[in-house]
Amino acid sequence: METAAHALAIMSSLRYTPSLHYRCSNTLIVMQTSAPGITSPLTTCDVLVVGGGPAGSAISALLAEKGWDVHVLEKDHHPRFHIGESLLPHSLPILQRLGVLPEVEKIGITKYGAEIVSPYHGRSRTLYFSKALDGSQPYSYEVKRAEFDKILIDNAVSKGVRVHEGIRAKRVEFRHDSTHLVQAEDRAGTTITYEAKFVVDASGRDTFLSGQFGGKYRNPSHNSAAVFGHFEGVRRLPGKDEGNISIVWFDHGWWWIIPFKDGTTSVGAVCWPSYISTRKVPLEQFLWDTIALCAPVAERMAKATLVGQAYAAANYSYRRSTMRGDGYLMVGDAFAFIDPVFSSGVHLALNSATLGADVVDAYLRKSPEYQRHLQEFERSVRLGVKTYSWFIYHFTQPAFRNLFMSEGSKFKMEEAILSILAGDAFGKSPTRLPIFLFKIAYYLVYLFNFRENWTAFQRRIRGVPETVTTLKDYALHDRR
Numbered sequence: 001m002e003t004a005a006h007a008l009a010i011m012s013s014l015r016y017t018p019s020l021h022y023r024c025s026n027t028l029i030v031m032q033t034s035a036p037g038i039t040s041p042l043t044t045c046d047v048l049v050v051g052g053g054p055a056g057s058a059i060s061a062l063l064a065e066k067g068w069d070v071h072v073l074e075k076d077h078h079p080r081f082h083i084g085e086s087l088l089p090h091s092l093p094i095l096q097r098l099g100v101l102p103e104v105e106k107i108g109i110t111k112y113g114a115e116i117v118s119p120y121h122g123r124s125r126t127l128y129f130s131k132a133l134d135g136s137q138p139y140s141y142e143v144k145r146a147e148f149d150k151i152l153i154d155n156a157v158s159k160g161v162r163v164h165e166g167i168r169a170k171r172v173e174f175r176h177d178s179t180h181l182v183q184a185e186d187r188a189g190t191t192i193t194y195e196a197k198f199v200v201d202a203s204g205r206d207t208f209l210s211g212q213f214g215g216k217y218r219n220p221s222h223n224s225a226a227v228f229g230h231f232e233g234v235r236r237l238p239g240k241d242e243g244n245i246s247i248v249w250f251d252h253g254w255w256w257i258i259p260f261k262d263g264t265t266s267v268g269a270v271c272w273p274s275y276i277s278t279r280k281v282p283l284e285q286f287l288w289d290t291i292a293l294c295a296p297v298a299e300r301m302a303k304a305t306l307v308g309q310a311y312a313a314a315n316y317s318y319r320r321s322t323m324r325g326d327g328y329l330m331v332g333d334a335f336a337f338i339d340p341v342f343s344s345g346v347h348l349a350l351n352s353a354t355l356g357a358d359v360v361d362a363y364l365r366k367s368p369e370y371q372r373h374l375q376e377f378e379r380s381v382r383l384g385v386k387t388y389s390w391f392i393y394h395f396t397q398p399a400f401r402n403l404f405m406s407e408g409s410k411f412k413m414e415e416a417i418l419s420i421l422a423g424d425a426f427g428k429s430p431t432r433l434p435i436f437l438f439k440i441a442y443y444l445v446y447l448f449n450f451r452e453n454w455t456a457f458q459r460r461i462r463g464v465p466e467t468v469t470t471l472k473d474y475a476l477h478d479r480r
C-alpha cells in the first residue's frame with residue numbers, strides 16, 4: 001500500500017496522466033492516459049530492458065541483485081499467452097539461481113524424457129534424461145508460459161526491477177560516450193522517453209534492435225511455420241511418463257504434444273512452407289485437418305476439444321551476425337531463433353541472460369573483467385545455437401529417424417544426444433567425440449539410402465527462400 005501511495009504521489013505531482021503501468025512490490029498500478037500524443041518527462045535508469053519474457057525478466061532480476069536501477073518495458077500485460085512450454089533439465093539450476101524454482105515446480109508437470117513416435121517405423125521409443133552423460137539433471141517441467149513468465153517477471157519486481165507493461169519500445173538513440181535515449185509508446189499513443197546507460201534487447205522474435213539496425217537474416221537452410229493450440233481431452237501417457245513431451249514425425253514436418261498439470265495439453269505442428277502454403281481454410285480448421293493427416297496424433301486426440309483459439313507462428317528461423325555493440329546487448333530470441341524441436345529456446349534465453357548480466361555489470365562498473373565476460377557470453381551463445389542447429393536441420397531426414405529409432409547405441413552416442421536434449425549444450429560434458437561419431441553414422445546411413453534422403457531434403461527446403469505470408473504470427477502483432 002505504501003509503495004502504491006508513493007507511486008500515486010509521484011504521478012499526481014505530474015501535470016498530466018500518461019499511461020504508465022508500474023509494478024510495485026507485486027502490485028500492478030495502472031495509470032491511464034487521457035490525451036494521446038502527449039510526451040512524458042524523461043525517466044532515467046542504469047539499464048533499460050526491452051521485453052519481459054524469460055530473457056528480459058532473468059537479466060533484469062540478476063542486474064537488480066547487483067544493485068543496478070533496472071527498468072523493463074513490456075508491450076503486453078502478464079499473464080499472457082506465449083509458446084515455448086517444454087523446459088529443459090539444465091534450465092533448473094538457472095531457475096534455482098533466480099530463486100523461482102519452488103514456484104515453477106508448483107505450476108509444472110514433471111517431464112522425465114521425450115517420447116519419439118515414428119509412423120515410419122510403426123512404433124515409439126522414450127529417451128530418459130537420467131541416461132544422459134551427465135545425469136545430474138534427470139527431469140524438467142512442462143509449463144504454461146502465461147504462468148511461468150508471470151513468476152519470472154514478479155521475481156524481477158520483487159528484486160527491485162521497475163516493470164512498465166503495455167509500453168512498446170520504438171527506437172533508441174545511441175549516443176557515443178553518453179547515455180542512450182529510448183523512445184517508447186503506451187497504448188494510448190503517449191510517447192515516453194527513457195534515458196539509460198545500457199540497453200538490453202530481450203524482445204524475442206520481435207527483434208526490436210534488428211528492426212532499427214537491420215542485420216537480421218532469414219535462415220538459408222531452414223524455414224518453418226507452426227500451427228498450435230491448447231486442448232482438453234488429449235490422451236495421456238501412463239504413469240511416470242505422463243509429463244513427457246511427445247514428438248511425432250509426419251510427412252509435412254513434426255508434431256509436439258506437451259501435457260500440462262491442469263489436464264490440458266499443448267499440441268502443435270511444425271510444417272514446411274510448401275505445406276503451409278496449401279492452406280485454404282481458417283486456421284482452426286487447418287489445425288484439425290493437419291491433425292487428421294497424422295494417425296498417432298489423431299488417435300491421442302480422438303476426444304479432444306480446443307480451449308480458446310488456434311495460433312500460428314511463421315518464418316521464425318533467423319539469426320544475426322552480431323549480438324552486442326557499444327551500450328547494448330541482445331539476449332534470447334532477440335539474437336537468433338532456429339526451431340523448437342529440441343525445446344531449446346527458453347534454455348538458450350535463460351543462459352544468455354545469465355551470462356549477459358555479468359557483461360552489463362562489468363560494463364557499468366568499467367571492470368577490467370568486461371572483455372572476458374563478453375567473450376564468454378558470445379562463445380556460449382554461439383555454441384548453443386550451433387549445437388542445436390545441426391540436429392534441427394537433420395531431425396526429419398530418414399537417416400536421422402532410422403538412427404534415432406534404433407536401440408542399443410554404441411560409443412555413448414545416445415547418452416551424448418540425451419545430454420544435448422537435456423540442455424547440456426555449452427561444452428560442459430564430453431559430448432564432442434560421441435556426437436562426432438553420431439554425425440559420421442548419420443552421413444553413412446544417408447549415403448546408403450541416398451535417394452530417399454535426398455527426396456526428403458528437397459521436400460523440406462522447398463519454399464525456404466519465400467516467406468510464409470498466409471499466416472499471422474500471434475507474437476508479432478499487438479494483442480490490444
Ligand SMILES: Cc1cc2nc3c(=O)[nH]c(=O)nc-3n(C[C@H](O)[C@H](O)[C@H](O)COP(=O)(O)OP(=O)(O)OC[C@H]3O[C@@H](n4cnc5c(N)ncnc54)[C@H](O)[C@@H]3O)c2cc1C
Nearest residue numbers: 051053054055075084086169203204206332333340345346
Ligand atoms: C512454435 C514454437 C514452439 C516453441 N516451443 C518451445 C518449447 O517447447 N520450449 C522452449 O524452450 N522454447 C520453445 N520455443 C521458443 C521460445 O518460445 C522462445 O525461445 C523463448 O520464449 C525466448 O524467450 P525470450 O525472452 O528471448 O523472448 P520472448 O519469450 O518472446 O519474450 C519477449 C518479450 O518481449 C516483448 N516485446 C517484444 N517487442 C517489444 C517492444 N518493442 N517493446 C516492449 N516489449 C516488447 C514481448 O511481448 C515478449 O513478452 C518455441 C517457439 C516457437 C515459435
